[in-house]
Amino acid sequence: MESNELFSIGQHALAAQSFSRLLGTKLMVFQPGEVVLELPVHEKLLQQNGFVHGGVLSYAADNALTFVGGSVLGPNVLTSEYKINYLRPAIGEKLVARGTVVYAGKLQAVCRCDVLVIKDGGEETLCATAQGTIVTIASEKSETGC
Incomplete structure (x- = not known):
């Protein structure tokens, strides 16, 4: 599959996610083993201290993990499990989630x-x-069976 075709498939999948559309998420890179998602930060995504809410960071990570896993496993994938470490408060204008594949088999991929x-x-x-x-x-x- 050509890179442009894969990117088009990724854009279509993202557009089909109503929550991603609500947040304004954009697919910047989608190729085998690599994905980059971006989403604008605005006031409605902040928690009481003015930091991007942890749930938004978690969404970005989960979606990038699933997209990058799908880049090597195919489009019919789900997150089986994931762990997130919050390192610093997110204060800024845009979030960027960069996903990579650590290991891929036939039925599962471990991603970061x-x-x-x-x-x-x-x-x-x-x-x-x-x-x-x-x-x-x-x-x-x-x-x-259909």
Whole structure:
């Protein structure tokens, strides 16, 4: 599969996620073993101290992990488990989630994601890191025999 075709598939998958559309998430890189997602930070995503809410960081990590796992396993994947470490408060204008594949077999992939916040026009700060297991699932079509 060509890089442009894979990127198009990734864009279509992201557009099909209503929560991702609500947050304004954009797919910047989608190729085998690598994904970059970006999402703008605005007031409604902040917690009481003015930091990006941990749930938003967790969403970004989980989505990047699943996308990057899908880049090597195919489109029918789910997160089986993941762990996230919050390292610093996220204060800035944009979140960037960079996912990579650590190991991929036929049915599962172990993936890693760093979540950074961008502020002051380009300064990057690592604010969370995550690792997860992404697994293939049977499509509904094959489960029903149709």
